[in-house]
Amino acid sequence: MVQGTWKIPMPASGEGVFPDLLIVPLVGFDRKGYRLGYGGGFYDRTIAAMPERPRTIGVGFELGLLETIYPQPHDIALEMIVTEGTRLKG
Numbered sequence: 001m002v003q004g005t006w007k008i009p010m011p012a013s014g015e016g017v018f019p020d021l022l023i024v025p026l027v028g029f030d031r032k033g034y035r036l037g038y039g040g041g042f043y044d045r046t047i048a049a050m051p052e053r054p055r056t057i058g059v060g061f062e063l064g065l066l067e068t069i070y071p072q073p074h075d076i077a078l079e080m081i082v083t084e085g086t087r088l089k090g
Contacts, residue, residue: 019054022047024078026060031088033058033077034069044076055079062086 004010024043028036035058037043047053058081065086071077081088 021055024058026058028064028066030068034071
C-alpha cells in the first residue's frame with residue numbers, strides 16, 4: 001500500500017477493480033433520484049470516471065426527502081433510494 005490522495009492508503013500496483021453495485025449514503029434526496037451527500041462530489045466524480053456505470057442504490061432516512069435538490073449538470077441520479085419508509089426508483 002502507498003499513501004494516495006488525502007492520505008488514503010491505496011494499492012501500489014495491480015489492476016483496478018470496478019464494482020457492479022454501489023450503495024451510496026445520502027443526507028437528502030428528491031423523487032428524481034438525485035442526492036445530497038456529504039459535500040465533496042466524490043461519488044458523482046467516481047461514478048462518472050468508471051469505464052461502466054454500476055448500479056447505484058442510495059440509503060438514507062425518510063426525513064431527507066426534499067422537493068428538489070436543484071441538481072447540477074455533473075450530478076448523477078441514483079437508480080434507487082431506500083429509506084425506512086420508502087423505496088424510490090430514480
